[in-house]
Structures are given as C-alpha cells and as structure tokens.
Amino acid sequence: MAATGGGKTYSFKVVLLGEGCVGKTSLVLRYCENKFNDKHITTLQASFLTKKLNITGRRVNLAIWDTAGQERFHALGPIYYRDSNGAVLVYDITDMDSFQKVKNWVKELRKMLGNDICLCIVGKILLLQTRFSGGAIVVVYSYAESVGAKHYHTSAKLNKGIEEMFLDLCKRMMETAQAEERLKGNGASQSASSRRGVQIVDDEPQATPTGGCCSSG
Amino acid sequence: MSRRTERRGIHVDQSDLLCKKGCGYYGNAAWQGLCSKCWREEYQQVRQKQIQDDWALAEKLQREEEAAYASIQGAQSQSHSAAATSQQPQAHASLTPFSKFEEKKTNEKTRKVTTVKKFFSPSSRTAAKKESQEGKTPSPSIGRDAGFDTDQVSKDFMDFLKNLQKPGRDIHKQCRAFLISLSNKKHDLGADELSECVQDFYQNLADRLIGHFKVSSESVEQVMDQVEKYIMTRLYKSVFCPETTDDEKKDLATQNRIRALHWVTIQMLCVSFDEEIPEVSENVVKAITDIIEMDSKRVPRDKLGCITRCSKHIFSAIRITKKEPASADDFLPALIYIVLKANPPRLQSNIQYITRFCIPSRLMTGEDGYYFTNLCCAAAFIEKLDAQSLNLSPEEFERYMSGQASSRFSSSNGDVTDSASGSDAMPSNPVLVQLNRNLDMLSDLSTRQEALNEAAAKLQADLLSWTENVKREVNDILERYPLQVPSRTVSAIDTNNIENNLPPPLTPEVFAG
Ligand SMILES: Nc1nc2c(ncn2[C@@H]2O[C@H](COP(=O)(O)OP(=O)(O)O)[C@@H](O)[C@H]2O)c(=O)[nH]1
Ligand SMILES: [Mg+2]
Numbered sequence: 038m039a040a041t042g043g044g045k046t047y048s049f050k051v052v053l054l055g056e057g058c059v060g061k062t063s064l065v066l067r068y069c070e071n072k073f074n075d076k077h078i079t080t081l082q083a084s085f086l087t088k089k090l091n092i093t094g095r096r097v098n099l100a101i102w103d104t105a106g107q108e109r110f111h112a113l114g115p116i117y118y119r120d121s122n123g124a125v126l127v128y129d130i131t132d133m134d135s136f137q138k139v140k141n142w143v144k145e146l147r148k149m150l151g152n153d154i155c156l157c158i159v160g161k162i163l164l165l166q167t168r169f170s171g172g173a174i175v176v177v178y179s180y181a182e183s184v185g186a187k188h189y190h191t192s193a194k195l196n197k198g199i200e201e202m203f204l205d206l207c208k209r210m211m212e213t214a215q216a217e218e219r220l221k222g223n224g225a226s227q228s229a230s231s232r233r234g235v236q237i238v239d240d241e242p243q244a245t246p247t248g249g250c251c252s253s254g
Numbered sequence: 255m256s257r258r259t260e261r262r263g264i265h266v267d268q269s270d271l272l273c274k275k276g277c278g279y280y281g282n283a284a285w286q287g288l289c290s291k292c293w294r295e296e297y298q299q300v301r302q303k304q305i306q307d308d309w310a311l312a313e314k315l316q317r318e319e320e321a322a323y324a325s326i327q328g329a330q331s332q333s334h335s336a337a338a339t340s341q342q343p344q345a346h347a348s349l350t351p352f353s354k355f356e357e358k359k360t361n362e363k364t365r366k367v368t369t370v371k372k373f374f375s376p377s378s379r380t381a382a383k384k385e386s387q388e389g390k391t392p393s394p395s396i397g398r399d400a401g402f403d404t405d406q407v408s409k410d411f412m413d414f415l416k417n418l419q420k421p422g423r424d425i426h427k428q429c430r431a432f433l434i435s436l437s438n439k440k441h442d443l444g445a446d447e448l449s450e451c452v453q454d455f456y457q458n459l460a461d462r463l464i465g466h467f468k469v470s471s472e473s474v475e476q477v478m479d480q481v482e483k484y485i486m487t488r489l490y491k492s493v494f495c496p497e498t499t500d501d502e503k504k505d506l507a508t509q510n511r512i513r514a515l516h517w518v519t520i521q522m523l524c525v526s527f528d529e530e531i532p533e534v535s536e537n538v539v540k541a542i543t544d545i546i547e548m549d550s551k552r553v554p555r556d557k558l559g560c561i562t563r564c565s566k567h568i569f570s571a572i573r574i575t576k577k578e579p580a581s582a583d584d585f586l587p588a589l590i591y592i593v594l595k596a597n598p599p600r601l602q603s604n605i606q607y608i609t610r611f612c613i614p615s616r617l618m619t620g621e622d623g624y625y626f627t628n629l630c631c632a633a634a635f636i637e638k639l640d641a642q643s644l645n646l647s648p649e650e651f652e653r654y655m656s657g658q659a660s661s662r663f664s665s666s667n668g669d670v671t672d673s674a675s676g677s678d679a680m681p682s683n684p685v686l687v688q689l690n691r692n693l694d695m696l697s698d699l700s701t702r703q704e705a706l707n708e709a710a711a712k713l714q715a716d717l718l719s720w721t722e723n724v725k726r727e728v729n730d731i732l733e734r735y736p737l738q739v740p741s742r743t744v745s746a747i748d749t750n751n752i753e754n755n756l757p758p759p760l761t762p763e764v765f766a767g
C-alpha cells in the first residue's frame with residue numbers, strides 16, 4: 038500500500054440551485070467539460086459532474102450536484118443539500134423573480150446548514166440582453182454580502198467568471214474544513230476517539246500517538 | 255480489486271417476493287420466504303438459537319483471527335529473514351489456503367479463551383458462561399447463516415488484506431474484534447445504535463489507517479470498500495429491516511401507495527422519454543430491472559451499484575429522446591416514473607439500510623451517492639404526491655385514485671368510457687403495451703379453449719351415441735338373423751380342426767397269416 042506524506046485530498050459536495058432555464062446546466066458543463074451548446078457533446082448527463090483541482094498543493098475533488106428546479110420538487114431541497122459543503126445559486130440578471138428564488142434557497146440553506154456551507158450567488162449574463170439597471174446590481178451585491186455569500190457574474194457562452202467563481206468557492210470550503218479540523222483538535226484520531234461506543238483494539242505498544250483510544254468501554 | 259458483479263438480466267415476479275403466508279408483506283429468502291412478522295411468529299425459538307449461533311460464529315471468527323494472525327506473523331518473519339530482494343515471492347507464499355489453518359486450531363485453544371474475554375470486556379461474565387456451554391458441541395459453520403457467499407467474501411477479504419502486510423493484519427484484527435463485539439450485543443441494540451456502531455467503526459478504522467499507518471486517502475477508500483463488503487455481508491441478515499424499526503410497515507405502505515398510483519403517466523410527470531423509440535423503451539425496461547434487483551444485494555455498495563446502473567439507463571433514454579445530456583430537471587421525474595413502474599421490493603428498507611450502513615463518504619460526495627439521493631427524493635415525492643404535483647385538479651386526482659377514471663385500460667375495455675384525459679388513453683408504457691397484448695392473447699386463448707371444450711364434449715356425446723347406435727344395429731342384426739346358422743358353421747369348422755389334432759385314424763392292419 039502506497040503511503041503518502043499526509044497530503045489529504047479534500048472531497049467537496051456542491052449543490053447547484055436555481056430556477057429552470059437560468060443556465061445551471063450550461064454553467065456546469067462549461068466548467069467541467071468546457072463545452073457550451075455543443076451539438077456533438079458526448080457527455081451522457083449533466084446532473085452529476087466532477088472536477089479535480091490542485092489548490093496551493095492540496096488536491097480537491099469537487100462533486101457538483103445538479104438539482105431539479107421545478108416548483109413541484111421544491112420540498113425535496115433538504116434531501117439534496119444534506120452534507121453539502123457549498124452551494125452555487127444561479128439567477129438570471131434580467132429576471133428579478135429568479136433572484137427572489139435564490140433568496141429563498143439561501144434562507145433554507147442557512148437554516149439547515151448554518152455557516153458550514155459556503156455560498157456563491159451567480160448572476161448569469163446574457164450579453165445581448167443587458168437591460169438591467171445599475172441599481173439592481175447594488176441590491177444584489179449588498180444582499181450577497183449580508184448573507185455571507187460571494188457574488189459573481191458569469192457567462193457560460195463566453196466562458197467568463199466561471200473558473201474564478203469555483204476557485205474562490207473551493208478556497209472558502211477548504212478554509213471551512215481546516216477550521217473544523219482545528220476545532221476538533223490536531224488530527225483525525227482525536228475526533229474518532231471522542232465518538233462513543235467503539236473500541237479500537239490496540240495491543241501494539243507504539244500505537245495511537247494521541248492516546249486515549251482504548252480507554253472507552 | 256473493484257471486481258464488479260456481472261449484471262444479470264434477472265426477471266423478478268413480484269408474487270415470488272411476497273410472504274408465503276399470504277399476509278401481503280414481502281417475504282425474504284433469509285426468512286424461508288416469510289415476512290419478518292410471520293417469521294417471528296413461526297420461529298420464536300429460533301431467535302434463542304440464533305443468539306447461540308452468533309456466539310458460535312464469534313468463536314469461529316476468533317479462531318480464524320488467531321490462525322490468520324499466526325500465518326501472517328509467519329510470513330512476516332520469513333520475509334524479514336529473507337533478503338529484501340525476494341520480497342515478492344515471500345508475500346505470495348503467505349496466501350495459505352484456509353484448510354491449513356485447521357490443524358492450528360487446537361493448539362490455539364488455550365490462548366483463544368483469554369483473548370475472547372479481552373474482546374468482551376463490557377460483558378465478559380455472560381460471554382464466558384456461554385462459551386463453556388457452546389464449547390462442548392462442535393460449532394456449526396457460519397454457512398447456516400449466510401452460506402457459501404459469506405465464506406467466499408471472507409476468503410477474498412483475507413486475500414486482499416494479505417497483500418497489505420502490516421496494516422492488513424491490523425485491519426483484520428479490528429474487523430474481527432468489531433464483529434465479535436457486535437454479535438454479542440446486536441440483539442439489544444436499536445437500528446440507529448447499530449448504525450452508529452458500524453459508522454463509528456468505519457470512521458475509526460479509516461482515521462487509524464491515515465493517522466497511524468500513513469495510508470493515502472485513495473488506498474483508504476479501497477480498503478474501506480473491502481471492509482464494508484466483509485462486515486455487511488456478515489451483518490446483513492440481522493440488520494436489514496430489523497424488528498426494532500417500522501421499516502417493514504413503511505415498505506408495505508409504499509408498495510400500496512405505488513400500486514394505487516398505477517395510472518400516473520409519462521405526460522403527467524413530464525418525463526422526457528419517447529417510448530416509441532425502441533432503444534428508449536429498452537433502456538426503460540433495463541432501468542426497471544436494475545432497480546428491482548437492488549433488493550437482492552447484501553452489501554450497501556452493491557445495492558448502490560443497482561441504483562447507479564438504473565440511473566445510467568435513464569440517462570441513456572433521456573439522451574436518445576432529447577439528444578442532449580440529461581440534467582437533474584430531466585432525471586428526477588424520469589426516476590420517479592421508473593420507481594412507479596417497478597414498485598421495487600422493500601424500497602424503504604433498502605433506503606434505510608444503505609443510509610445506515612454505507613461508507614459515509616460514498617453517500618456524501620460520490621456519484622453513487624448522487625443517484626441514491628435522487629432515489630430518496632423520488633420516494634419522498636411519491637409519498638407526498640398530490641393533485642398539484644401532477645398538474646391535475648383535485649377532482650381529477652380523486653377520480654384517478656378511486657379508480658373511477660382510468661388513463662390506461664380504457665382502449666382495451668369498451669365499457670370504461672369515462673377516461674379523464676382522452677389524449678393519454680393509449681397505454682404509453684411498453685411494459686403495459688406488452689401486458690395488454692398478453693391479456694388480449696390470454697382472452698383469445700380462453701375463447702379457443704372454451705371452443706375446444708365444447709368440441710370435446712360434443713365428441714364425447716357423439717362417441718356415446720355412436721356406441722349406442724352400433725349396439726342397437728348389432729342387436730337388430732342378431733334378431734333378424736337367428737343364431738343357429740352361424741353356430742353350425744362354426745362347429746363344423748371346429749370339428750374339422752379337432753379332427754386334425756386327433757391321432758391319425760387307425761389303418762387296417764394286415765395280419766400275417
Ligand atoms: N448567451 C448565453 N446563453 C446561456 C448562458 N447560459 C445558458 N444559456 C442559455 O440559456 C438556456 C437555458 O440554459 P440551461 O443551462 O439549460 O439552464 P438550466 O435550466 O438552469 O439548466 C439555454 O438555451 C442556454 O443556451 C450564457 O451564459 N450565455
Ligand atoms: Mg438544467
């Protein structure tokens with residue numbers, strides 16, 4: 038078995054939320070497959086896509102979960118968000134209704150996952166339809182700030198803003214994960230031993246650096 | 255190592271899955287085809303026996319543990335003494351077949367007792383008592399519980415671990431100890447507590463591999479897959495749909511709910527399937543088969559594999575229909591449709607079992623986890639489904655639910671004319687089309703059988719009357735031509751014949767004179 042120098046690989050789950058037709062699928066296909074409206078795209082599905090990243094020497098596996106956006110599936114949201122590390126909330130900047138939906142999701146996510154989840158609010162830009170007012174942008178930005186989310190403008194068609202958005206999201210998720218690790222103490226075995234009811238049999242003298250493992254029971 | 259089980263095109267008859275007592279619950283092969291309730295009633299005393307068998311299993315595990323430990327120790331010291339260059343063949347030599355361990359068992363006996371006690375520290379008194387009882391009789395093989403598969407799985411597991419050397423030895427020890435401790439207390443634990451025990455074990459073992467043995471996360475994943483397979487193959491029977499939960503009640507409720515929703519069409523759910531395309535309907539049938547097959551697997555990962563295969567077939571069907579990659583907006587309604595068509599056996603039990611005993615990372619971030627989550631969504635949606643979910647008016651919905659309105663069978667049944675929506679009066683599902691065709695054939699067959707029966711009855715009557723006629727004619731003839739004439743002829747012939755058999759007539763003899 039290959040032992041490594043301890044560089045832990047992060048695995049993050051990111052849910053993709055947004056009303057129908059705001060461009061969720063286009064966004065994620067651009068990011069993971071670098072394709073947009075490609076007639077010859079061979080990808081079987083765009084529901085679950087992954088991306089491997091290397092951020093400051095740490096490996097990150099990103100799993101992006103598309104969610105069914107239809108109104109009748111709205112109540113199922115919590116089943117999808119369970120255990121997610123991040124959420125990308127997409128709206129169409131020419132359609133403030135779709136932004137209102139984003140606000141509802143943010144409320145739900147914060148209620149369920151608190152500050153454990155990192156949020157990105159993404160306004161999809163349609164270059165030919167930039168009929169939005171500057172005032173709306175101020176509203177959107179200040180809202181994002183107020184809920185601890187980052188706001189981005191992206192275009193899947195032009196491949197603008199997407200890489201940056203996901204990179205930032207990953208960095209914040211790594212920070213959150215590291216903070217959590219620190220909270221639990223130094224290293225994983227400590228957290229494990231604090232879980233109740235399990236005895237790890239250990240009769241080797243040099244075992245368990247942190248100690249306290251066998252005391253339970 | 256990721257040797258996936260070949261997909262078999264199994265065909266499950268739902269009625270085969272029901273409890274043999276006919277109570278309507280699902281039966282289970284592990285319960286001799288009965289549901290857990292009937293099984294419980296029928297085999298109260300079996301539980302006591304099972305506890306004893308568990309103890310026997312624990313004993314056997316302990317022996318195997320010792321034997322394997324000794325064997326790896328041996329291999330290790332060998333390879334230590336040998337030159338580092340010949341590491342490979344030495345490692346191979348450690349793959350000793352199990353039979354070789356048998357002879358060691360007796361030697362280990364004394365040591366075993368103390369080690370067993372150590373593992374059972376919380377309840378060593380009862381453990382020791384049981385041991386002395388069981389110790390007299392030869393312990394039955396684990397085969398009684400789960401059979402050949404379990405033994406094969408353990409053997410594969412051992413082979414896998416032996417290649418890992420030191421960590422492998424430790425993993426083995428941890429697994430044995432865990433199984434033994436659990437077999438002792440699993441009868442007293444609720445489902446959630448059992449789940450927590452198993453999850454804690456996974457977590458502790460993974461942490462230990464990373465923290466203590468500095469194993470890379472990728473390798474840990476591989477190891478944990480094997481650990482899950484080994485542990486859950488052994489625990490399946492006692493922790494799947496346990497008595498302590500209402501899983502089975504939920505199964506029955508879901509099963510009935512899905513049956514009551516038989517009228518839901520592709521159009522109502524807005525599914526992007528064009529079942530006119532043969533390739534699409536093929537994928538639909540395969541998806542249905544896969545999701546039904548889930549119930550037959552024991553390891554959580556294998557069950558997830560069925561869900562994943564089912565999902566891939568759904569994606570294919572959507573892709574062929576829409577000519578673009580399927581998004582969640584397409585996938586979820588399609589999965590709901592497949593679940594409604596398949597009515598997968600023990601759906602809730604399977605969902606609960608996977609949730610409780612699967613390696614958590616696979617459910618949280620893995621691809622299998624995504625499809626599993628969608629299956630949970632589908633089950634939740636079906637449970638809560640109302641008129642609004644299908645864009646129907648409450649009245650329409652009620653009429654469908656009460657069976658007054660039908661979306662399917664109106665075309666084949668002339669007297670049902672109050673179909674709520676004429677457009678989807680045609681059966682849209684290929685399975686249903688096939689079903690209807692079969693029903694037509696059956697009714698045709700029964701008409702023909704009736705005709706055949708009639709013809710047979712007529713033939714019988716004809717035969718009877720023919721015999722009568724013949725009799726009557728013969729009598730007539732006999733009356734008209736009296737008996738003496740034929741009888742004379744007969745006797746004349748007979749006389750001749752008899753004469754022929756007589757010794758030749760005496761011939762005159764000339765006496766010499
Ligand atoms: N011009 C432009 N069109 C886009 C962009 N993103 C999505 N679209 C279009 O918007 C429509 C809906 O996009 P889709 O990704 O399917 O949205 P979803 O329903 O949220 O998954 C499609 O016709 C896309 O081609 C974009 O960044 N620029
Ligand atoms: Mg989409």
Ligand SMILES: [Zn+2]
Pocket residue numbers: 273274275276277278279288289290291292293
């Ligand atoms: Zn029964």
